[in-house]
Amino acid sequence: MPATFLTGATGFIGSEVLRRLLVHEPERQVHALVRAADAAEAARRGREVLFKLFFDDEAATADGRRRIHWVIGNLKQPGLGLAPEARGRILAECDEVIHAAASTDWDRPLEAAEAVNVEGVRAVVELAAEAARTERLLAGLGRRRFPGPESLIRFHEALLFLRAFPASGRVARRAGVLLSAFGERVEKLRRAGADLSSLDPMEVSGFAGTVIEDKLNYDVARWLVRRFPRHVEIVWDDESAHTRLAATLPRFLPLLDDDAYVEADVPYLDWLRAAKGRSGSDLAWLLSRFERLPLTDRERAELFDSLDLTIRWDLDDLRASRTRNWRSARRIFSHDGPFVRRNEVDLFKEMTAPLAVTRLSRREGERVLDLMREVMTVRRRELWGTTYGDPGHVIKAEVGRGLEIFLWGLPPERRLPLRAYVAGFSLKNGVPINYVEAIGLFEWMEVGFNTFYTFRDGESAWNYAQALRVLHQVLGMTCVSVYPYQIGQDNEEAIESGAFWFYRKLGFEVVAEVPDHPRGHSQLVLRKRLG
Numbered sequence: 219m220p221a222t223f224l225t226g227a228t229g230f231i232g233s234e235v236l237r238r239l240l241v242h243e244p245e246r247q248v249h250a251l252v253r254a255a256d257a258a259e260a261a262r263r264g265r266e267v268l269f270k271l272f273f274d275d276e277a278a279t280a281d282g283r284r285r286i287h288w289v290i291g292n293l294k295q296p297g298l299g300l301a302p303e304a305r306g307r308i309l310a311e312c313d314e315v316i317h318a319a320a321s322t323d324w325d326r327p328l329e330a331a332e333a334v335n336v337e338g339v340r341a342v343v344e345l346a347a348e349a350a351r352t353e354r355l356l357a358g359l360g361r362r363r364f365p366g367p368e369s370l371i372r373f374h375e376a377l378l379f380l381r382a383f384p385a386s387g388r389v390a391r392r393a394g395v396l397l398s399a400f401g402e403r404v405e406k407l408r409r410a411g412a413d414l415s416s417l418d419p420m421e422v423s424g425f426a427g428t429v430i431e432d433k434l435n436y437d438v439a440r441w442l443v444r445r446f447p448r449h450v451e452i453v454w455d456d457e458s459a460h461t462r463l464a465a466t467l468p469r470f471l472p473l474l475d476d477d478a479y480v481e482a483d484v485p486y487l488d489w490l491r492a493a494k495g496r497s498g499s500d501l502a503w504l505l506s507r508f509e510r511l512p513l514t515d516r517e518r519a520e521l522f523d524s525l526d527l528t529i530r531w532d533l534d535d536l537r538a539s540r541t542r543n544w545r546s547a548r549r550i551f552s553h554d555g556p557f558v559r560r561n562e563v564d565l566f567k568e569m570t571a572p573l574a575v576t577r578l579s580r581r582e583g584e585r586v587l588d589l590m591r592e593v594m595t596v597r598r599r600e601l602w603g604t605t606y607g608d609p610g611h612v613i614k615a616e617v618g619r620g621l622e623i624f625l626w627g628l629p630p631e632r633r634l635p636l637r638a639y640v641a642g643f644s645l646k647n648g649v650p651i652n653y654v655e656a657i658g659l660f661e662w663m664e665v666g667f668n669t670f671y672t673f674r675d676g677e678s679a680w681n682y683a684q685a686l687r688v689l690h691q692v693l694g695m696t697c698v699s700v701y702p703y704q705i706g707q708d709n710e711e712a713i714e715s716g717a718f719w720f721y722r723k724l725g726f727e728v729v730a731e732v733p734d735h736p737r738g739h740s741q742l743v744l745r746k747r748l749g
Contacts (some may be wrong), residue, residue, distance in 0.1 A: 221247040223312040225293065225342060226319030227286075228252060228267055235318050237271045240282055249308050251291045251298065251319070260288040293319055293338030298345065306554045308345070309386040315346045348554075352385050356392045363406075367416045370403060374425065374541065375672045382649035383557075383676045387550040390647060397542060401426035401535040421671050424540030424596040430531045432598050436508070436519035437605050439529060441591060443502050449536065452501045453528040460486045462525050470507040501529065531595075538592040545589070547648035551620025558619075560679035565725050568683035569690045575615045583612035586624050590643050593650040597670070601655050603641025606632040613692060617684040619677070620647040625654075625688055638663075638693065644681060651676065654685045656695075663695040666704055674715075679724060700726060 222239060226232025227250035239248055254260035264286060272278040289308070292299035300308070321334040356377075364370045377393045377400075384390035404427030408414060417428050424430065431453055434442065442450050454460065463486040468474045471493055477484045487500075494503040508518050533539040578586065587607045594604045603626065612626040625642035633639065636659065643653040651673040655666040667685055669678045689695045700721050706713040722728070 220313055221311045223249045223308050223315045225251045225317050232318035233267055247285050249287045249289050252288045253292050254290050260290050264288045294333040298341045306552050309552050309554050311387050317342045352389045353392050360396050367414050371422050378672050382646040382651055383553050386552045390550045400541045420598045426535050426539040426541035428533055431528055434529045436522035440505055449532045451499045451530050453530050540596050544649040550647050558677045558680040563679045563683050565683055569687050573615055573691045575613045578612045580610045583609035586612050601641050615688045623688045662697040664699045666701045
């Protein structure tokens, strides 16, 4: 939504500028600077301005009250006298600055006039420049041609980070625009003959304009075909995949029994495609046949998974790609100050802070789960709660700083026999930045938390504390433990990232004997022993 930062709104010229903004740009919000001791005085001065502008026009007055945000400040004070929160909101939301304030009292001492007409102008210009600095850098990088995939990867991850943790709303929008056109950059490199294999590893895969190949289970494959029917297919390059059809395909093609048990080199793929005809993909046809088998869902899944098929997902320019897998936020939270550091996070204080949660409708829940499946599948990850989440029991919590946390459970037929299970993920300014999986019994809960590589420098400790806060609020959890895998058991990534120390410095206690650190052993060896 467009917004203007306006000075001088209570003066002769500024009030006329305000009137024209309200009348001629009906969607525009106005953040108007006003000298006031407190919010009550600011509101009173605002009412006086609206009365002068519109007198007894009740509709125009009501519209002005809705669209004008009176911001307490003073041109003569450093930084315009703006409170940090107000300054951050201006940087995040305003796309233009109009300076209409000045001192025209010719009898004033020179120093007093300079404070308003010189230093005040300088402060307004600095505010505008602060908002534009990163945006100018992005504009320059947007015109740059990157020579290879390695530099393109760095640019891609930086843009995703800036979209989630922007210095202003304009930076978020600029990063979003550049990401939306990223598939064209990948295609240009492909046409130039560049080796794009560096885009394949799990840590960076999922770019728009690329292809993902992975082993997917029955339920994920069904969801993917329903959601992206023209972009998903089986990879038949491996001859052993043809052979594995021998035990399954005769279930759907009875005449194939005549060859399957006695002939060598049976052309199973030819049989499949002859039965399929010209419409649809091989995968869609095969899944449709599995769905007709007189078996339970779990039996169908076991049979399909035994085929061990590799599935190719052509991401093209889909919104499901990691490049574009974010959503517009109602309001961007701008990081115009330092990030919250780990040593500033008090887990007990954060977990026990009151929190309002909202239960979503089933339709909204289905949209959330579809987004989560896209987020995980494009990163080649899967959780039980991702695949089998219950759309009828999805909750949302807005915890502040632009962070929304979604959490859900399982339908009755998929629940664990004894323990409770929930899964969820977080959107930061509309960008998926992490996921959580928790299994508990009574007040105890074992929590797995993973922040995606791109966002690990973005307030991970505070975000983790908020995930625990939601779990405590919803499930009454008071005792938290960490999966051994999270801190390095059979997990090289956790060992290299120092995950043990992340949790230890947040206040977690070690409940097993910590091995001594023999002299001469590396930190990596110590981390493995701790894990």
